[in-house]
Every structure is written in structure tokens, then in C-alpha cells.
Amino acid sequence: MTRPVAVWWVKRDTRLADNACLAEAAQLGLDVLPMFCFEPSLLAAGDSSAMHAHAQWQAVSGLRTGLRNYGADIVIAHGGAVEKLAKLLAVVPFTHLFAHEEIGNDLTFRRDRAVATWCRDRGVDYREFPQSSVRRSGVNRDHLQRMWQSRIVEVSPLPVPAFRQSDELRQLAASTTFPKLPAFTSNRLWQPVSEADAHATMADFLTRRGRWYRGGISSPNTAFTAGSRLSVHLTWGTLTARQVWHAVRDRTADLDPNDPQSSRWKQSLEAFVSRLHWRDHFTQRLESEPELEFRSIHPCYRNVPYENDEQLHTAWREGRTGYPLVDAVMRCLAATGFVNFRMRAMVVSFACHVLHLDWRLIHPHLARVFRDYDPGIHLNQLQMQAGVVGWNAIRVYNPAKQLADWDADCRFVKQWVPELRAVPAERIVAGENLPDYPSSVVPFAERAKRMTDQLYAIRRTAEAKAATAAVYLMHGSRKKEQSFRPKKPKRPAPPPIPTLFDALPSD
Numbered sequence: 001m002t003r004p005v006a007v008w009w010v011k012r013d014t015r016l017a018d019n020a021c022l023a024e025a026a027q028l029g030l031d032v033l034p035m036f037c038f039e040p041s042l043l044a045a046g047d048s049s050a051m052h053a054h055a056q057w058q059a060v061s062g063l064r065t066g067l068r069n070y071g072a073d074i075v076i077a078h079g080g081a082v083e084k085l086a087k088l089l090a091v092v093p094f095t096h097l098f099a100h101e102e103i104g105n106d107l108t109f110r111r112d113r114a115v116a117t118w119c120r121d122r123g124v125d126y127r128e129f130p131q132s133s134v135r136r137s138g139v140n141r142d143h144l145q146r147m148w149q150s151r152i153v154e155v156s157p158l159p160v161p162a163f164r165q166s167d168e169l170r171q172l173a174a175s176t177t178f179p180k181l182p183a184f185t186s187n188r189l190w191q192p193v194s195e196a197d198a199h200a201t202m203a204d205f206l207t208r209r210g211r212w213y214r215g216g217i218s219s220p221n222t223a224f225t226a227g228s229r230l231s232v233h234l235t236w237g238t239l240t241a242r243q244v245w246h247a248v249r250d251r252t253a254d255l256d257p258n259d260p261q262s263s264r265w266k267q268s269l270e271a272f273v274s275r276l277h278w279r280d281h282f283t284q285r286l287e288s289e290p291e292l293e294f295r296s297i298h299p300c301y302r303n304v305p306y307e308n309d310e311q312l313h314t315a316w317r318e319g320r321t322g323y324p325l326v327d328a329v330m331r332c333l334a335a336t337g338f339v340n341f342r343m344r345a346m347v348v349s350f351a352c353h354v355l356h357l358d359w360r361l362i363h364p365h366l367a368r369v370f371r372d373y374d375p376g377i378h379l380n381q382l383q384m385q386a387g388v389v390g391w392n393a394i395r396v397y398n399p400a401k402q403l404a405d406w407d408a409d410c411r412f413v414k415q416w417v418p419e420l421r422a423v424p425a426e427r428i429v430a431g432e433n434l435p436d437y438p439s440s441v442v443p444f445a446e447r448a449k450r451m452t453d454q455l456y457a458i459r460r461t462a463e464a465k466a467a468t469a470a471v472y473l474m475h476g477s478r479k480k481e482q483s484f485r486p487k488k489p490k491r492p493a494p495p496p497i498p499t500l501f502d503a504l505p506s507d
């Protein structure tokens with residue numbers, strides 16, 4: 001081996017384009033050796049599932065194909081990251097290790113630190129590169145917009161660089177094979193995840209499906225096509241937010257003002273781009289306060305008296321609550337790994353407000369059935385929908401109203417709850433007792449009121465009001481709800497108007 005070697009430790013950045021690790025290796029003239037490690041500790045974690053392992057397997061397979069097109073290959077390993085890097089170092093004396101700066105949960109953060117220490121002890125030059133606008137170790141939220149500008153807007157996505165890999169390294173990498181894990185079998189209901197799929201999905205959204213985005217993402221019947229469906233790609237790193245942002249900007253510039261559809265397109269693309277921002281907004285919260293994986297962001301909501309009834313938990317997980325839309329969503333998630341924002345919010349609201357289950361109890365199951373599971377978004381959304389954040393309106397989604405509003409002909413419900421297929425939609429929407437279908441496990445209104453009364457009682461305490469200001473200052477959005485910032489201490493703004501039972505959700 002003549003040239004020095006940089007190992008590109010592939011994690012949630014399974015792509016060749018807009019990849020700082022690959023670009024840095026090329027820039028420094030190093031031979032690059034990509035390595036992906038299937039880590040048993042991550043695969044066995046409570047928030048991990050076969051759906052995720054499968055997504056990674058597909059993404060890495062796609063990356064291998066992409067690399068082979070450039071005459072290169074990737075080392076596939078199965079074991080702890082430090083252990084496998086040590087084995088690799090014994091064979092290939094690499095001088096550099098490049099990885100993306102992963103903003104994940106406690107487990108991946110500790111793993112990353114262990115790798116950093118290992119590198120330091122062995123004199124390996126370890127560098128991490130951000131792939132979003134999220135700033136490591138937190139940031140003053142007043143600067144978040146600036147971070148977005150400087151990392152996403154003002155920098156063009158990196159092209160695939162002219163990188164090098166010696167024949168010796170390529171042969172070594174090519175000799176490694178995927179571990180034989182049961183998850184690595186195809187499932188046609190799971191959205192494909194690879195760099196090629198990411199670009200095809202984005203192109204299809206920006207030229208065809210995106211027109212229906214605004215107005216189309218609320219119903220579970222239309223969101224599968226009207227939504228971008230880019231979440232799995234952003235989660236597993238087959239695409240970056242920067243690539244998406246720049247593609248949307250180009251598409252917007254290309255809109256023909258004479259086209260009668262152009263204003264519809266414009267509105268849809270604007271609505272879509274704001275959600276890309278939300279992604280980093282929530283992920284920054286987790287980075288700034290990693291403890292919110294385990295406790296609510298607001299100190300006064302850490303001991304909400306949830307019942308955590310195991311039978312209700314099981315009924316919710318299995319989609320047997322007697323609430324047709326809730327059951328359909330839970331079964332759809334288990335089968336496909338996807339539902340839209342509104343339906344995700346509804347099943348969380350139902351679990352926490354109506355079944356009185358702690359958001360920490362329902363977290364692992366939901367994480368496992370979301371193919372796009374991303375801790376930063378997920379943990380924050382769980383807390384928001386559970387009403388334990390402290391400053392946003394407490395939203396209780398009434399599943400009966402959601403059904404009437406978004407699936408009045410029960411197409412979605414009948415697809416996922418086959419025992420209701422023969423029942424006329426009007427009877428399902430009317431909430432009648434139906435044969436061959438369980439009656440409601442608990443009464444909705446009474447239970448929802450009991451939980452929201454408790455949450456509002458906490459909110460009214462002086463202690464909670466004081467804490468809200470501090471938590472908001474650290475984590476709140478800077479565009480709205482400025483009232484919680486301590487700029488006008490003498491005239492505190494009134495608390496947000498409680499909007500019970502179906503306020504418009506922020507999707």
C-alpha cells in the first residue's frame with residue numbers, strides 16, 4: 001500500500017453525492033476505504049427493528065453498487081464499531097477516519113465517543129463532518145436561522161468527487177459480505193431506501209406529485225403520494241436536506257408563471273420547505289439537551305400520573321382499541337412503516353390523553369414501526385403530542401372526527417381493518433357497535449378530559465409558568481410565540497388559548 005488511507009466510516013450517510021467524508025479524502029489525495037458496520041448493540045436496542053436494519057441493508061447495498069460503478073468497494077462488517085475498526089487497522093494501516101456528525105440518541109453518541117477515543121489513542125486523525133444545520137453541543141437558537149443559511153442555503157451540494165481506491169483496498173472490501181440477518185429479506189410494503197431511490201423519489205415529487213402537497217398530506221388516503229416521502233432518505237442519509245433545498249429552489253425558479261398550476265406548485269413547495277426546517281429545529285433540541293430522550297423537556301411534566309395499563313398498551317400496539325382509525329393506523333404502520341404526520345400525531349395523542357400511557361412507554365414501539373425513525377424529530381414530536389412541552393397548545397385528536405374529516409368513505413380503515421370491509425362506511429363513521437369488531441377499550445371524552453385537566457392544572461402553577469419561560473428560551477422556535485422570551489418581563493403574554501378536541505395540527 002503506497003498512499004495513505006482514509007477510512008470513511010459510513011453510518012447514516014449512505015450516499016456518494018454531497019458527502020463531506022468522501023470529498024475530504026479526495027481533497028487530501030488519500031485512498032478511501034468506506035466501511036459500514038452492522039452493530040449488534042444498535043440492532044438489539046429497544047427503539048430498533050428489522051424495518052431499520054432492512055433500510056440500512058438496502059442503503060448499503062445501493063452504496064456498494066454506486067461505488068462499484070466507480071471501480072471501488074465498501075467493507076461490510078458485523079460487530080462493535082471499535083472492535084471492527086481495530087481489526088481493520090491491523091490489516092490496513094489507515095491514518096484518517098472520517099465520519100459524519102451523527103445527531104442520534106444516547107447509544108450512538110456514546111459509541112461515537114468511544115470511536116473518537118480509540119482513534120486518539122492510536123494516533124488516527126478522526127474528523128466528523130456535519131450533514132445538517134444542527135450545531136454540535138447546542139446553539140443559541142437566535143442563530144439557528146444563520147446556521148441554516150450558512151450550511152444549507154449558501155453552500156451547493158457537493159458533487160461526487162474524483163476519489164481514489166487502490167486495487168488492493170478494493171479487493172479487500174469486495175471480499176466482505178453482508179451478515180446473514182433475518183431482516184435482510186425483501187418486503188414490498190417497505191419503502192425502498194437507496195441513493196438511486198432517493199433521487200428518483202425527489203424528482204417524482206418535484207415534477208409530478210408535489211403539486212398536491214398542500215392540502216394532500218393530511219389524509220392517510222392521499223399523503224402516501226402527496227407527501228414527498230423523503231423522510232426515509234433523510235433519516236438513513238441517502239439524501240441530504242441541502243440537496244433537497246437546492247432542488248426545490250431550482251424547481252421553484254423553473255415554474256412557468258403562465259402555467260395555471262404554478263401558484264399551486266409554489267404554495268406546495270413553500271409548505272414543503274418549511275418542514276425541512278422543522279427537521280433541524282427539532283434535532284437541535286435533542287443535541288442541545290440529550291436528556292430529553294429520557295425525560296420531558298419541561299421539568300414540571302416529568303411526573304404526569306399515567307396509568308400505563310399493559311392491556312391498553314397492547315390493544316393500542318396491536319390495533320385493537322375499538323377506534324377504527326386508530327386501529328387502522330397502528331396496523332398500517334406495522335405493515336408499511338409509514339403514515340402521515342396527522343395520523344402519527346393522532347395515535348400518540350390517543351395513547352397519552354385517552355389511554356393514559358406515558359410517552360416514554362409508547363416510544364420504543366412507535367420508533368420500531370417508523371421506517372424513517374429519527375430520534376431528534378421523533379422524541380420531540382412525541383412530547384409535543386403528549387402535551388408535556390409546556391408552551392404549545394395541548395391537542396387532543398378525536399379519532400371519530402378525524403375519521404369523518406379524512407377518511408369519510410373508510411377506504412383507509414377498510415384497507416387495514418379487514419373485519420370492517422363489509423360494514424357500510426356510514427355505520428363505521430357513526431361509531432356504531434359493530435359485529436366482529438371490539439367495542440371501544442375506553443370512553444374517549446371522559447378520559448381525554450381527565451388527562452387534559454391534569455395537564456392544564458400543571459400549566460397553571462407558578463412553578464410551571466416560570467419554567468416555561470426558561471425552557472422556551474432554550475428550545476423554542478424564534479418565529480412564533482415570542483411572548484415567552486424574557487424581553488417584556490413586565491407584561492407577560494397570556495398563555496396560549498387551550499384548543500381542546502381537534503385544534504388544527506401544525507402539519
Ligand SMILES: Cc1cc2nc3c(=O)[nH]c(=O)nc-3n(C[C@H](O)[C@H](O)[C@H](O)COP(=O)(O)OP(=O)(O)OC[C@H]3O[C@@H](n4cnc5c(N)ncnc54)[C@H](O)[C@@H]3O)c2cc1C
Pocket residue numbers: 217227228229230231232234235272275276278279280282339340341342344345348370372373374375377378379381382385
Ligand atoms: C409522533 C410523531 C413522530 C414522528 N417521528 C418522525 C420520525 O421519527 N422521523 C421523521 O422523519 N419524521 C417524523 N415525524 C414527522 C412527520 O410525520 C414525518 O416526517 C412525515 O410524515 C414524513 O413524510 P414525508 O417525507 O412525506 O414528509 P413531508 O411532509 O414531505 O416533509 C418533508 C420532510 O420534512 C421533515 N418533516 C416533515 N414534517 C416534520 C415535522 N413535523 N417535524 C420535523 N420534521 C418534519 C421530514 O424530514 C420530511 O421527510 C413524526 C411526527 C409525529 C407526529
